[in-house]
Amino acid sequence: MNPNSQSNFEELVQLALKHAGKLGASSAAAEVSESSGLAVSVRKGSVETVEQTNDRSLGVTVYAGQSRGSASTSDLSAKAIAETVEAAWNIAKYTAADPAAGLPELELLATYLPDLALHKSWDISADEAVRLAIEAEQGALGYSKEITNSEGASIDISEGRFVFANSLGFMGGYPYSRHGISVAAIAGKGDHMQRDYWYTSNRYPERLAKGHDVGVYAAQRALSRLSARRIPTGKYPVLFEAPLALGLIGALTQAISGGALYRKSSFLLDSLGKPVMADHIQIHEDPYIPGAMGSSAFDDEGVQTQTRDLVQDGILQGYLLSSYTARKLGMQSTGNAGGSHNLLLSSTLTEASDDLDAMLRKMGTGLLVTELIGQGVNYVTGDYSRGAFGYWVENGQIQHAVQEITIAGNLKDMFMQMVAVGNDVITRGAKTSGSILIESMAVAGS
Known part of the structure; x- marks a missing residue:
């Protein structure tokens, strides 16, 4: 992510709110966000998917009294933001009033904004993620001869940041992340097959369980199901x-x-x-x-x-x-x-x-x-x-x-x-x- 995004995002939401005010909106709220991610899946040691994502967007809600309109765009140019605000305003003008609609009460808006440490990048390449996924899957496949197949293992890496603001003067935002490892194992053969899975997820990559251990536990769960039968009502x-x-x-x-x-x-x-x-x-x-x-x-x-x-x-x-x-x-x-x-x-x-x-x-x-x-x-x-x-x-x-x-x-x-x-x-x-x-x-x- 761009380390300068936070200040840039603040400027963009202010631009949206300012334009809403010029149009005559009684109040407005806007959010700008960006996210990026890497998702890798493997099955039986071979890569199935490698997907990288990058998204940016702005969403705005404007009010004409107690009538509300919302619109969004992935184009963060000044021209596109103005057009998006205008689209939301046009919706609001022709929407029936709702007595419950509107921004929060001013006294309820957050003033205590501590850093809650919600972001930690997982700085690995796609190739390294593939190796980790294979290692996780091998934890399952290598655990027992009765683990006969796999539905695969995956590594998911995502992070983002956002800034939210409204016309009452509130502005806040922060970076965030979420990472995970998952494995699904199959035990048994023929008519006596069972499947189970396990996963680990955290905002901090170092707090994730080891991929191999996730695979082993998925295998243990699958194996324990082989004795399955029904019980009396x-x-x-x-x-x-x-x-x-x-x-x-x-x-x-x-x-x-x-x-x-x-x-x-x-x-x-x-x-x-x-x-x-x-x-x-x-x-x-x-x-x-x-x-x-x-x-x-x-x-x-x-x-x-x-x-x-x-x-x-x-x-x-x-x-x-x-x-x-x-x-x-x-x-x-x-x-x-x-x-x-x-x-x-x-x-x-x-x-x-x-x-x-x-x-x-x-x-x-x-x-x-x-x-x-x-x-x-x-x-x-x-x-x-x-x-x-x-x-x-x-x-x-x-x-x-x-x-x-x-x-x-x-x-x-x-x-x-x-x-x-x-x-x-x-x-x-x-x-x-x-x-x-x-x-x-x-x-x-x-």
Whole structure:
């Protein structure tokens, strides 16, 4: 990336805002961004794809009172920016007014803008990335003779920067990066084949797991599935492996997002200040963790983000609101335009020794779920039904893999029946959790 981009971008957004003002816009916001990336994939030691990307764009939103228009361009010349602002203005002039539309309240805009260290370049060539991908895949293929094939390995390198500003005087931006390594392995032959994968991602390349180790773990996961069979239909305790437990956090954030609430399409309507999870569950939001994927001092509208407890002792403390959705609900923005920031789910009952083995012992007999299939979640009712793969557990010990099953319940009940959270913590994107044990779910098997 161009090291001079930041100051140049500031000039470009100011140019866009100035032109919007000349046209008669009551207010406006603009963002200029650039990104670059390298994506490499290999399969069975041969290169499949090498893709390099470079993108630059400007997006602008202008307001004619409470009517809004937006437009964007990849041409950052002064002439193209002026034309883009004019296009947005013309849309705004002929758009119906929306009482909830407009920039955030001035007092909510971010004034605390610390450097959260969200960028670190991964300075490797395409050839070096190919070698790393081959090494990662070899970690899987070389692990066991029962690893008979591969769906490949990939290296993804991306970085970018942006500047956002609005006519209220806010301006902010920062560089960012995200890098990753992934491997998918296939075990077995004929009708007895199983596939699994693993990946590592981080803003800092040195914090990634070693490619070889990612491949080995993908192979181990694939091999452990070879004993898969069905189990009888019934009601059992269900332990969500940590990466899948993050999906339960995602279900909560979907239900408490402003868009779902004002449209009345959430099973958690009017739940503020009420119990929504078991009383030992805490969910903390912290936008200020240096280097974390979900960190930012301001949201997509320039509103100051905040450190807070979303759920405390099982009780919902707050929603996830943008300026628009907050106005629709008669509330105030929570600095969540664009989503949540670094959510950590924890339990007051968790002990330092509560690794996955300890969680299996707590469950005793039941189902460990390691993969979910399909999108069977109704966020209006909370009904939950997903195809699943996992492991049957008896007396705290894994007996065999389980396939061709469906797990079902209602998210309201599942949240209240969280009986334990493991210390086998994993972070993916902006969410962190250990494995989560649900007291009972319906399992449809044979």
